[in-house]
Amino acid sequence: MVSREAVIYDALRTVIDPDLQQNIVDAGMVKGVAWNEENGQLSLTLQLTTPACPLKGYFEQQIGEAVRRAMGERWEVKIDFRAHTLGASAAHLPQVKNLLLIASGKGGVGKSTVAVNLAIALAQAGARVGLLDADIYGPSVPILLGLEHAKPAVREIDGRPYLIPISKYGLSVMSLGFLVPPHQATPWRGPMASNTLRQLLTETDWPELDYLIVDMPPGTGDIQLTLAQQFRPQGAIIVTTPQKVALADAEKALVMFQMPLVQVPVLGIIENMAYFWTADLPERKFYIFGQNGGRMLAEKYDIPFLGEIPLLEEVVQRSDAGIPAALSTETPMADVFSHLAGTLAREVARLAFANTNTLS
Numbered sequence: 619m620v621s622r623e624a625v626i627y628d629a630l631r632t633v634i635d636p637d638l639q640q641n642i643v644d645a646g647m648v649k650g651v652a653w654n655e656e657n658g659q660l661s662l663t664l665q666l667t668t669p670a671c672p673l674k675g676y677f678e679q680q681i682g683e684a685v686r687r688a689m690g691e692r693w694e695v696k697i698d699f700r701a702h703t704l705g706a707s708a709a710h711l712p713q714v715k716n717l718l719l720i721a722s723g724k725g726g727v728g729k730s731t732v733a734v735n736l737a738i739a740l741a742q743a744g745a746r747v748g749l750l751d752a753d754i755y756g757p758s759v760p761i762l763l764g765l766e767h768a769k770p771a772v773r774e775i776d777g778r779p780y781l782i783p784i785s786k787y788g789l790s791v792m793s794l795g796f797l798v799p800p801h802q803a804t805p806w807r808g809p810m811a812s813n814t815l816r817q818l819l820t821e822t823d824w825p826e827l828d829y830l831i832v833d834m835p836p837g838t839g840d841i842q843l844t845l846a847q848q849f850r851p852q853g854a855i856i857v858t859t860p861q862k863v864a865l866a867d868a869e870k871a872l873v874m875f876q877m878p879l880v881q882v883p884v885l886g887i888i889e890n891m892a893y894f895w896t897a898d899l900p901e902r903k904f905y906i907f908g909q910n911g912g913r914m915l916a917e918k919y920d921i922p923f924l925g926e927i928p929l930l931e932e933v934v935q936r937s938d939a940g941i942p943a944a945l946s947t948e949t950p951m952a953d954v955f956s957h958l959a960g961t962l963a964r965e966v967a968r969l970a971f972a973n974t975n976t977l978s
């Protein structure tokens with residue numbers, strides 16, 4: 619006779635993780651299976667590849683159905699979700715599992731807005747998240763997070779000084795804006811800018827992080843190359859708006875990351891200010907800058923389209939007030955960013971698993 623345990627594991631083997639493209643048992647996701655014949659309860663722990671995994675509902679449904687198909691309708695399944703974020707560690711930053719650059723060729727398309735809100739959405743999903751403002755020419759993270767007057771403390775580690783990141787909204791944050799007076803221009807020459815950024819990254823005492831999100835300056839210059847070549851980021855996310863001029867610059871950034879000497883995986887494209895939306899006309903989307911440009915660019919290069927963000931008056935107001943829109947529960951923005959964060963986290967995990975073929 620086939621043992622109960624074998625029946626359970628056979629049932630669980632019919633459930634496939636769509637990102638790992640393996641069944642959940644052989645992928646090593648299933649732990650601590652226990653069952654009670656009397657009350658028909660089965661419990662297990664499912665190890666996910668990211669706390670921001672948007673597939674929890676999918677797994678609950680698939681596992682419940684598989685178990686009831688194999689064992690009978692009276693069985694109920696209780697799943698305890700755990701996450702161990704996949705990632706490879708960036709070079710020189712062993713405590714950072716995934717270094718992710720938010721970039722675009724063009725200025726003003728919303729890189730900083732996206733970086734800040736994505737970071738918050740990932741943190742709200744339970745991930746450990748850091749945010750580095752790499753725009754040393756015009757740091758905007760201090761304003762976006764209401765940290766204009768923050769001054770990081772310094773701690774000596776092995777006789778060397780390290781900056782302690784500022785904590786806000788669940789993020790560990792560092793910006794050059796914390797170190798220079800807000801209205802002082804910073805006219806760096808290229809190599810000096812790259813050195814300053816390298817220092818800011820390596821001389822900050824980052825805690826253990828699942829994701830370190832980097833708000834990049836616009837362009838495809840020294841800073842982009844330094845970060846890419848010296849730190850081997852796990853991926854870049856390209857932000858664009860739908861206009862032709864923005865798309866052309868986004869394409870330049872994308873091509874730069876894919877160059878043989880750079881080789882940063884482009885995890886996807888986000889289209890910001892995709893359409894205008896207002897609560898007065900909730901059914902309407904006004905495509906004032908054109909439609910689907912970001913999606914088409916993603917298709918052209920066969921990279922994922924991560925999603926679109928509407929143009930909302932509230933985003934500007936909240937940015938200026940230092941309370942990012944992802945924190946709001948009254949408008950669609952929190953949903954938009956939590957969805958984007960989930961899609962991005964899946965993409966990061968999928969790539970890490972493809973490279974290592976292990977969950978640890």
Ligand SMILES: Nc1ncnc2c1ncn2[C@@H]1O[C@H](COP(=O)(O)OP(=O)(O)OP(=O)(O)O)[C@@H](O)[C@H]1O
Pocket residue numbers: 724725726727728729730731732753756758834835836890891927928929930931933934937
């Ligand atoms: N979805 C949005 N809806 C409304 N306003 C937005 C949206 N995204 C960004 N903005 C606004 O557009 C302006 C530029 O955004 P942001 O500073 O994030 O762009 P950036 O790409 O980081 O610019 P820079 O190249 O100067 O670093 C800001 O005033 C911001 O509040």
Ligand SMILES: [Mg+2]
Pocket residue numbers: 729730731753758833834835
């Ligand atoms: Mg910016």
